[in-house]
Amino acid sequence: MSQPIVYLDCHATTPVDERVLEAMLPYFREHFGNAASKTHPYGWAAEAAVNLSRETLAIAINAEPEELVFTSGATESNNLAIKGVAESYFSKGRHIITAETEHNAVLDTCKYLESLGFEVTYLPVQADGLVDLSELEKSIRSDTVLVSIMAANNETGVVQPLAKIGALCHERGVLFHTDAAQAIGKIPLDVQAMHIDLMSLTAHKIYGPKGVGALYVRRKNPRVLVAPQLHGGGHERGMRSGTLYTPQIVGFAKAVELALAERETEARRIGQLRDRLWATLLMAGGIHLNGHPTQRLYSNLNISIDGVDGQALAIALRQFVAVSSGSACSSSKTAPSHVLKALGLSDELAYASVRFGIGRFNTEDEIEWVGQQVIETIRALRSVPVAAR
Ligand SMILES: *Cc1c(COP(=O)(O)O)cnc(C)c1O
16 A cells, blocks of 8 residues: 655645636636737737736735736746846945845855855844844945845745844845745735835745746835846836746736635644644654744744754655655755754754645644654654664
């Protein structure tokens, strides 16, 4: 009898919600037009759907529809935001501030800009994963043009104090970009109240399709300039050329709409599952929670386990649960997570870590079963004599 593999990797991606798929299908079939075709109803139908989707997204983050640029996902949005601002504000300054725990789409973009002569400060974080606001303030210079700090971390779920960071940036006349790929639909986001100038979004972490996202670009107080990184037909007010992918955009908006409508019930239900899993795992003893205990996404549990080998743990877990672990099983050269290292973990504990991402379609029974299996796994691994590990 083959065991089911329970999916608990919702920070990597999520299944598409049936309701999202249903909303998308007409835009593959009868409404296949190009949203830029102005001369016939096929184009008009696509354009109308794109406009409605843009409005839904704008309402979700308290922005104006014209402030949203559709992209292929948060990787592209991060690239567009950071490179686009660096290029546009080149003569004002060449210093960017980010944090050590950012997603690689931010870190590698910053490294690329360093190779072009920009200067980047990579802020360390505190042991709980939060950015130290006084450190941030001290790192702002007269030539700083952009601060890029993520909303919620993809490994630990740690939620940064966005409103405080934004207020500080605006006081000092620096633009604030946030990667909200993990946060949209899960925590309230308000670009006005939080003083956010640019925000990266994606659909596939909230039961939408892969390959679509957006970048919010502030148009007023201040008006933010973003140099395009894709040139062509001048779509998206010149910031991002390319025929709009109507079905994906419609699915993205539907996913956001559902996430907002169900946010509170979902946060409660999934939060309870997460807490239950944590309570179960604690019974194994020698388990550490990575990241802030409360300033984190309700869906996230990231733990390190004493006395087990990271590689053996990863191999054992993949028999029954889909999770991310600190040690990707077979690849010969894995580095420990840069996020967990930034929180001060030893290599050993960073390798012996597991990220659980619980989602909309997980059940109590699954969580209960996985919890028991993980405990048994830990006990079995710990019973192996050290020399044999
Ligand atoms: C998933 C993720 C990304 C990348 O998003 P894509 O849409 O897959 O390109 C970027 N940042 C964070 C924080 C993420 O979780």
